[in-house]
Amino acid sequence: MDQRPEPYAHWLRLVGYTAATAGVLMGISVLIAWWGEIDTVKSIMPGFATMKPNTALAFAAAGVSIGAAVRGGAFHESRRAPSRTARGAAAVVAIVGGATVLEYLAGVDLGIDQLLAVDDGPAAIYPGRMAPATAAGFALLGAALLTMHVRTASGRRPTQWLILPVAANGYLATLGYLYDVESLYRVAPFGSMAVHTALLFVVLSVGFLCVAPDNAVARLLIGQGAGSLLARRLLPAVTFAPPLVGWIRLAGERAGHYGLPFGLALFATSNVVIFAALVWWTARAVQRADDDRAVAMRELESANAALERSNEELNRFAYVASHDLVAPLRSVHGFLELLQTEYARQLDERARGWITRSMEGAKRMQVLIHDLLSYARLDATGAPWVPVPLDDVLHEACRHLDRSIAESACSVTADPLPVVLGDRTQILQLVQNLLANALTYRGDAVPSVHVSSQRIGDECTCRIRDNGIGIAAEHHEEIFQLFRRLHGRTTYPGTGIGLAVCRRIVTRHGGRIWVESAPGEGSTFAFTLPASTDRTA
Amino acid sequence: MTTLASIGRPLNVLLVEDDADDVELTRLAVARATSRVSLHVVGDAESCLAFLRRAAEDAAAPPTDLVLLDLNLPGHGGLHVLGAITSDPALCQLPVVILTTSSAAHEILAAYRLRCSSYVTKPFDFERFVAVIDRVLDYWTTIAALPSLHEETPTASRGNAR
Numbered sequence: 057m058d059q060r061p062e063p064y065a066h067w068l069r070l071v072g073y074t075a076a077t078a079g080v081l082m083g084i085s086v087l088i089a090w091w092g093e094i095d096t097v098k099s100i101m102p103g104f105a106t107m108k109p110n111t112a113l114a115f116a117a118a119g120v121s122i123g124a125a126v127r128g129g130a131f132h133e134s135r136r137a138p139s140r141t142a143r144g145a146a147a148v149v150a151i152v153g154g155a156t157v158l159e160y161l162a163g164v165d166l167g168i169d170q171l172l173a174v175d176d177g178p179a180a181i182y183p184g185r186m187a188p189a190t191a192a193g194f195a196l197l198g199a200a201l202l203t204m205h206v207r208t209a210s211g212r213r214p215t216q217w218l219i220l221p222v223a224a225n226g227y228l229a230t231l232g233y234l235y236d237v238e239s240l241y242r243v244a245p246f247g248s249m250a251v252h253t254a255l256l257f258v259v260l261s262v263g264f265l266c267v268a269p270d271n272a273v274a275r276l277l278i279g280q281g282a283g284s285l286l287a288r289r290l291l292p293a294v295t296f297a298p299p300l301v302g303w304i305r306l307a308g309e310r311a312g313h314y315g316l317p318f319g320l321a322l323f324a325t326s327n328v329v330i331f332a333a334l335v336w337w338t339a340r341a342v343q344r345a346d347d348d349r350a351v352a353m354r355e356l357e358s359a360n361a362a363l364e365r366s367n368e369e370l371n372r373f374a375y376v377a378s379h380d381l382v383a384p385l386r387s388v389h390g391f392l393e394l395l396q397t398e399y400a401r402q403l404d405e406r407a408r409g410w411i412t413r414s415m416e417g418a419k420r421m422q423v424l425i426h427d428l429l430s431y432a433r434l435d436a437t438g439a440p441w442v443p444v445p446l447d448d449v450l451h452e453a454c455r456h457l458d459r460s461i462a463e464s465a466c467s468v469t470a471d472p473l474p475v476v477l478g479d480r481t482q483i484l485q486l487v488q489n490l491l492a493n494a495l496t497y498r499g500d501a502v503p504s505v506h507v508s509s510q511r512i513g514d515e516c517t518c519r520i521r522d523n524g525i526g527i528a529a530e531h532h533e534e535i536f537q538l539f540r541r542l543h544g545r546t547t548y549p550g551t552g553i554g555l556a557v558c559r560r561i562v563t564r565h566g567g568r569i570w571v572e573s574a575p576g577e578g579s580t581f582a583f584t585l586p587a588s589t590d591r592t593a
Numbered sequence: 594m595t596t597l598a599s600i601g602r603p604l605n606v607l608l609v610e611d612d613a614d615d616v617e618l619t620r621l622a623v624a625r626a627t628s629r630v631s632l633h634v635v636g637d638a639e640s641c642l643a644f645l646r647r648a649a650e651d652a653a654a655p656p657t658d659l660v661l662l663d664l665n666l667p668g669h670g671g672l673h674v675l676g677a678i679t680s681d682p683a684l685c686q687l688p689v690v691i692l693t694t695s696s697a698a699h700e701i702l703a704a705y706r707l708r709c710s711s712y713v714t715k716p717f718d719f720e721r722f723v724a725v726i727d728r729v730l731d732y733w734t735t736i737a738a739l740p741s742l743h744e745e746t747p748t749a750s751r752g753n754a755r
Contacts, residue, residue, distance in 0.1 A: 387614035393719040
């Protein structure tokens with residue numbers, strides 16, 4: 057059911073769910089640990105800071121919020137506000153974080169610190185209260201989750217950047233634990249951020265980025281270009297490799313295996329090796345993608361050249377056909393005409409009839425060649441698009457058809473028509489062909505044609521309604537095909553090209569053409585054309 | 594003003610046309626025209642230019658009053674012939690009427706850019722073709738002032754111009 061234009065998009069979904077699950081599970085586990093007095097879950101290592109009950113609650117809520125946002129389709133329709141669950145849970149996160157920040161800043165005790173469980177750990181200034189950095193992290197995370205669908209007029213999403221300090225904060229505190237640097241996870245004299253709190257902030261920040269696939273980071277990660285490939289391969293390594301190498305170096309140094317200079321050399325060499333390998337691997341992939349693109353480009357260029365050649369050939373063919381096919385036909389017709397006029401007395405009725413038929417055949421073929429050429433030339437003779445008032449076009453078409461309009465005593469009426477955008481000659485031909493059809497396929501009643509139009513957005517739909525013989529539904533599509541005729545030549549004249557020309561003209565203008573009709577009930581031919589914007593109303 | 598009609602000489606027309614059927618039809622149409630016409634026919638570009646240059650050099654030869662030029666000629670096309678006539682100082686005063694089946698916009702423009710006198714598309718029906726030919730010939734016989742009636746005798750220097 058899901059439309060996934062990017063092949064890596066489902067990874068984002070997976071990571072989002074994983075982060076959400078981690079938040080929920082860890083939050084609930086820690087809460088249970090508080091109620092069940094399980095110290096290892098509260099602080100992971102003896103002597104480390106505990107994750108406070110409110111922190112656990114906020115993590116569980118953040119996990120629910122991210123999970124609901126991923127599930128609720130914020131992922132695919134990022135303009136949509138997150139679901140009620142997602143927003144409710146995000147509000148919990150923001151309130152817990154915000155209230156605690158308020159407590160620190162205003163120096164008040166709102167009585168929320170030990171609401172869920174009593175902190176009976178080592179004496180602290182504020183028992184049960186999370187670290188200031190943790191509180192700030194939740195306030196920002198909650199705000200980011202609540203406002204992630206907000207966009208500026210230019211489509212940017214400024215609130216997504218709220219997550220950056222959260223991620224940096226968690227990352228720094230994690231490093232503090234890894235390297236045993238207390239100042240990175242503790243702002244004296246207040247309590248410390250727990251080690252699993254720090255890690256969860258990093259995990260949830262990553263999860264947050266996965267909720268909205270059109271944020272800058274996620275878009276880069278799931279894209280298909282060379283830049284995305286680079287980001288996918290390098291970003292995780294850049295984030296995690298140096299701290300790990302640094303930790304190994306520090307551990308070795310502290311264990312007394314080597315001194316500072318050797319440690320630094322080890323650190324530098326390891327990073328160089330890791331990144332050189334990574335860059336080599338990535339560069340090769342980018343190079344391959346580049347080569348593929350160059351090949352595709354060449355193929356495109358040659359296809360384009362072939363197309364231009366064939367277009368040129370079509371033009372040449374059209375010209376040759378217009379002259380070389382018509383010239384002999386003209387001779388045939390001319391001599392037959394001479395036979396008919398000069399030798400009328402020597403010929404009997406039968407012979408004169410045959411001559412007349414031959415002349416009609418030649419004449420028909422000339423019309424056919426002419427119509428076929430005008431069809432073939434449609435693409436080649438495209439003029440630049442200009443605003444075309446349909447009123448003018450209709451008047452001109454009527455003027456060209458005034459003889460058949462007068463002969464059939466047809467009444468042509470029209471609503472005020474809009475200005476469309478296109479090739480004027482072709483639009484005139486379109487309207488004239490449809491009008492001519494309405495006159496040709498008339499029924500027993502006095503023919504009447506009405507033209508109306510409707511503008512929807514950037515598009516005008518024009519309808520030409522007649523009271524003619526109508527068309528059965530099964531023919532509604534095929535009548536637009538080249539040479540497709542529903543009636544014998546003797547019943548209704550025509551070459552079967554007119555509607556094919558109409559369809560080609562409309563298609564060239566990015567529109568559609570169709571017919572609404574039933575036998576005996578007249579036909580309405582409708583087509584769409586781009587509306588002109590500079591309508592002087 | 595002196596026109597052919599006023600001096601009673603037939604209009605000397607050079608028809609440049611390669612297709613025998615077209616030549617025949619044009620002959621028949623010219624015969625039905627009201628103007629008195631003496632028609633000479635050549636079938637390709639080279640013989641057309643050769644004929645015109647010979648006539649230009651030979652004072653005794655009857656002057657050509659009008660060229661009816663088909664565009665679709667073998668070898669060099671009709672436009673080439675038109676260009677050769679209009680760029681030749683000895684021939685450039687000749688009225689050249691394009692008479693062709695083509696109504697392609699680029700050919701019409703090209704012909705006028707080479708300064709043809711007019712561009713006429715042959716109608717499909719013979720009856721209408723006769724009418725068109727009649728009016729064209731009548732115009733050059735009774736209305737237009739022909740350069741061939743106002744020429745000084747050709748000098749040796751002009752004869753050697755090309």
